[in-house]
Amino acid sequence: MGTLVMKFGGLSVGTPTALTQVLSIILHEREKWDKLLVVVSALEGVTDSLIEATRLAQITNRRGYRRIVATLRTRHLALIDHLPLGTTERKALQADVDRLLFDMLDRLQTIADNPTDELSPQVLDSVTGVGERLAARIVAALIRQNTVRAVAIATDTLVVTDDTFGNAVPDMAASCEQITHNLLPMLERRIVPVITGYIGATPDGQLTTLGRGGSDYTATIIGICAGADEVWLWTDVDGMMTTDPRDFENARAIPTMSYEEVGEMAYFGARVLHPRMVGPLQDARIPLRIKNVFKPQQPGTLISETN
Numbered sequence: 238m239g240t241l242v243m244k245f246g247g248l249s250v251g252t253p254t255a256l257t258q259v260l261s262i263i264l265h266e267r268e269k270w271d272k273l274l275v276v277v278s279a280l281e282g283v284t285d286s287l288i289e290a291t292r293l294a295q296i297t298n299r300r301g302y303r304r305i306v307a308t309l310r311t312r313h314l315a316l317i318d319h320l321p322l323g324t325t326e327r328k329a330l331q332a333d334v335d336r337l338l339f340d341m342l343d344r345l346q347t348i349a350d351n352p353t354d355e356l357s358p359q360v361l362d363s364v365t366g367v368g369e370r371l372a373a374r375i376v377a378a379l380i381r382q383n384t385v386r387a388v389a390i391a392t393d394t395l396v397v398t399d400d401t402f403g404n405a406v407p408d409m410a411a412s413c414e415q416i417t418h419n420l421l422p423m424l425e426r427r428i429v430p431v432i433t434g435y436i437g438a439t440p441d442g443q444l445t446t447l448g449r450g451g452s453d454y455t456a457t458i459i460g461i462c463a464g465a466d467e468v469w470l471w472t473d474v475d476g477m478m479t480t481d482p483r484d485f486e487n488a489r490a491i492p493t494m495s496y497e498e499v500g501e502m503a504y505f506g507a508r509v510l511h512p513r514m515v516g517p518l519q520d521a522r523i524p525l526r527i528k529n530v531f532k533p534q535q536p537g538t539l540i541s542e543t544n
């Protein structure tokens with residue numbers, strides 16, 4: 238039944254319980270769709286920690302950034318320890334985490350060795366995407382454990398952007414070309430790609446990010462280039478709500494909305510959606526759903542042009 242892109246936010250990949258939900262959702266939807274693509278964010282709070290570590294490196298606070306990297310390592314390894322993985326998969330994943338964090342530590346050391354007055358968005362982008370790389374590997378390993386083929390894919394080779402570091406604008410034609418050649422053939426072989434949100438790169442290979450909350454935007458880019466029939470965002474609330482449920486207990490989920498309505502809410506700061514993700518989906522007429530990872534049977538919010 239067509240092509241589905243599902244994006245899982247930081248709150249859905251942060252704990253073993255949430256990851257169990259993610260896994261069962263992926264296995265369930267894989268049976269229903271011909272082609273399934275998964276986009277993941279970093280674990281909740283990881284991007285903030287990475288930004289903090291980079292700031293500390295820039296002011297040569299070596300003890301500070303090393304402590305953050307050590308905490309990130311412990312957190313990811315503890316999560317892996319609690320997942321139902323075989324010994325080989327677990328060991329490979331632990332080695333992946335160590336390698337990614339070791340490379341990042343190296344990068345932070347270079348930043349600390351070359352102190353500047355200000356922390357540039359370019360330097361930040363060279364570090365902060367590592368959270369998504371870690372999460373993608375964890376989710377891909379978990380899927381593979383269930384005898385479904387899955388591969389973690391980093392989008393620095395797929396999402397081509399300009400050099401507005403920290404809030405980069407994708408070049409859709411160039412990105413779709415990369416995605417068509419390097420990602421879509423996997424779908425024919427029934428492989429589930431687990432794609433990093435948030436990360437892109439300039440044509441000459443400098444790492445960029447799509448702005449805070451940018452994994453939503455990655456889901457849009459992948460959805461358009463893959464010719465998806467629907468894009469679903471899985472988060473920790475029941476859908477697009479009348480107000481932020483963290484502030485108002487009586488917030489209600491809105492069952493259906495138009496692209497314009499939801500675009501306005503995102504534009505005026507409802508954190509649940511990246512403001513730039515809606516317009517391109519509207520142009521491509523791809524329906525968007527927002528669903529609660531802890532209550533997958535609930536319909537959530539459907540955003541389409543007919544509402």
Ligand code: ADP
Pocket residue numbers: 245246247248249278450471472473474476477478479480481482483502506507508509510
């Ligand atoms: P994710 O990690 O899944 O991307 P985010 O934290 O980016 O999650 O977005 C989900 C959060 O957005 C919810 O936990 C909720 O507190 C907040 N939020 C703010 N405004 C709204 C709204 N109108 N409807 C739903 N959630 C909202």
Ligand code: ASP
Pocket residue numbers: 246247278279284285368434435448449450451452453
């Ligand atoms: N991890 C990134 C952030 O915290 C991107 C995202 O969550 O969508 O902003």
Ligand code: MG
Pocket residue numbers: 246450453508509510
């Ligand atoms: Mg978000």
